[in-house]
Amino acid sequence: MERTAPETTGARLSRPQRFARRIRLARADLAIATGYLALAVLVLSGQWRHPRDGYLIKSGQDQTMWEWFFAVTAHNVANLRNPLGTNLQNFPDGVNMMANTAMFGVGVPLTPITLLFGPTVTFVLVLTLGLFGTAFAWYWLFSRYLVESKLAAAVGGLFCGFAPAMISHANAHPNFVVLLLLPLIAGQILRMARRAENEGGPRPFGRRIRDAVTLGLLVTMQIALGEEPLLIFALSFGLFGLVYYLHRPRIGLRVLRGIAPAVGLAALITVVLTGVPLWWQFFGPQSYRMIDHGPMGNDLKALAQFPSESLGGMISPGQNVAINPTEENSYFGWPLLLLVTVTAVLLWRELAVRAVCAVIVSFTLLSLGPSLMFGRGDTGFALPWKWFEHVPLLNSVLESRFTMAAVPAIAVILTLASQRALDFWRESASDWRPLAWFGALVLALVPLTPTILPVVQRSPTPAFFADGTVHQYVSNGSVVIVPPPIPAGARPLLWQADADFSFALAGGYFVGPTGTDKKGRYGPEIRPTASLLMKAQKSNRFPAIDDATRAQALTDLRYWHADVLVLPPTDNSGVLRNTVNQLLGFQGQKVNGVWVWDVRGIV
Known part of the structure; x- marks a missing residue:
């Protein structure tokens, strides 16, 4: 999968020849993308078979809510009305659409799809492209910035796009499935950090402007897709960077000085582009300050159990300790936890491994809530979240979702270990370690293989x-x-x-x-x-x-x-x-x- 097509020499290539050459050079990317897309379609195939009257039964009423969001957004766009608020429900007070995660980033551009085929088609299309796009975007990041092997990067992308939390949210929450911009944001920051690390002097002004504009546009688009995932990502990626440069403080300070101007300008660009929608969200009609969800932490048992929509969950179901079927945010399964722990110890010299381990441990602890729960029973053991649950913005996040920060962190460990195993294989085809690694990887991931999400047919409109x-x-x-x-x-x-x-x-x-x-x-x-x-x-x-x-x-x-x-x-x-x-x-x-x-x- 790593071989590339030979360079073409001789006469200048025509446009079709240049296009064919690019296809040959990118055949590994295309093969991996095709596999991700096929798996995404398979997971949601029940809904695709019934695009008008099918209903993901585990979504509760959330599918109805999201379909309404997409439908009313298309209606407002088609009739040139303000999409940020509406009084079509909750009359006469209305609804603040910005404060309701309406996902204008997909709802607005997919308006033609919604008007032509209905909001259910838009809903399942967004979920499918979200699973596929998130997997491929993380694969792209890993293959460009972390490892040389595209096979190793594909392992990481597969886990990021189809982790238990992603499949659980694919029942009902597109804003936690369409996460493809997060690795692109990470890639832009890593590119800026590498330049700052390698270039001792000041960077050209034009390059800083380009970096700032790119980063600002990416963050703006992510705000239009989902702010809660962006908040979790920003906190976890910040912790990753802090721990990564902790052992190289001088280089870390150089990188910080190098990227700070561009990051500051990107923040200004984001505020300018999103100022009106964010004002509407926090201060406009029907806005609110925070949501008191009550205790919404992960149960400790959930970390080692298999998700309900997986092969492991079918064969060895555990106690139902999830908040609801759409919030199985941990459920990594004990084989994967064991594999990641052993692998992290063996790769501890890698700075990236130390950094992602800090993310895994910290955000898993936060996800457990203010008090440790085991088997739905409160142990009375206080946890760090009790000091964070009253912090503005954080107090509106379901603490269970903080475990989603561990998904790309675990994927980094799996990707680096796969690269190391392939390196051993290149040195010696008879080396037993690659076979042991990939065998253990299969045993850990096969139980997490997602099953087709269950669908029922809903009654027709009166x-x-x-x-x-x-x-x-x-x-x-x-x-x-x-x-x-x-x-x-x-x-x-x-x-x-x-x-x-x-x-x-x-x-x-x-x-x-x-x-x-x-x-x-x-x-x-x-x-x-x-x-x-x-x-x-x-x-x-x-x-x-x-x-x-x-x-x-x-x-x-x-x-x-x-x-x-x-x-x-x-x-x-x-x-x-x-x-x-x-x-x-x-x-x-x-x-x-x-x-x-x-x-x-x-x-």
Whole structure:
């Protein structure tokens, strides 16, 4: 895989000949990219087979939320509306899209795909290209800056792109799957650091400007894809650089002086390009200061267990200690942990190995949360996160996700060890060490081989919304689904998208502020009438309704600017219908398979 095509001599090549030559020279890159892409398609093949009505069952309601994000972004772009905020859900207060990880970096350029084929196609396309692109970008970084062997680099890229955390997030979180810009940012900083290390004098002004512009644009684009992964990457890459130069402080200071001007200018460029969106995110309408997730650390058992969506998880499932099926952020499996530990000891003289070990240990400790959990039981042992959980920005990160910083760090160790094994093989074909290494590598990685993510078919959109009948009942107000959508039941968001966003929704699935301290929460503040309807559905019992309850219902309808209440086919619909009849004082009508209460006359 490392052989390259011979240089062509003689007459000047034509454009097709030059293109063919580049293809020959890059055939290893192409072969590896093809393998990554094929694996990404295989993992998501269940969704690809049903691109319109398929649903990744482990996503909970997150797939619905992300599809809505992509759909409303395309709608706003097509209609030349501000994409940073919308009142199409949570009417009339609206939603701050910048504060909801809407991923404008893919949502805006993929607007034609969304408009032509629907948001589900955009969703699965983003996930597929995210797995493939992340793997290939790390492979590119390793093959250009870490090792000579492309086979060794391919091992590292494979682990980065298809690690258990990546597969887990591929169920529902594109912002933690599309990570291909992070290795490009690392590559740009490494390129600047190498120049500063090798060039003693001041660098040319033009080169500094080019470096700053490149770095600033990369960071800007990553902000448009996901800020939380960027924060975790920045902290871990900073720790890596600090430990790497700790044994060479003079060189480290030279590098710091050399890259500081370009990094500072890149930061300024980033602030200029992202100033308005970031202001909107932190100070605009429906912005919030932080999200109090509660304890969200990794369980210690999760580090050594196999992920649920893997061969090892099928054969040897462990105790379910993950926060939810989309947050299996550690789950490295005991064979890989054992292999990485032994390999790190054997390669300890390598500065890069020492640096990545510091990242693995530090960020794994942070990911365990404020108190050590083992088998879902709290041991009472305090951990470092308790000193960081109140730091601004960090306090909105799910601490479990800090383990994702260990993924490229582990990949560095696997890549360097693979390169060392191949070097031994070149020296002697009979050397037993390469065979031992690659045998151990296979035993460690095969149990982590991802399986096809499970998909179910979701029910179709009610005809009342799909055929446009809803238009007859809306006059610049909102549609109130009975009960209003919340994060646990967000399906109406896609009914709205299927109706081409011709109406606004009360309630929804988003992150917004609550209270005077503007602390973030998932979903809307639950109005009394919404709470009444949800309790009636859950208990399947008709609630007590008096004049005060009816007055409160009217107040809530006026708050929502309600035009119509709609009861779709759902659990315990009989109790819900009778409840709404009693609240409003008149009977609903059945229209296109749903019950409808036109309240424009009383609201």
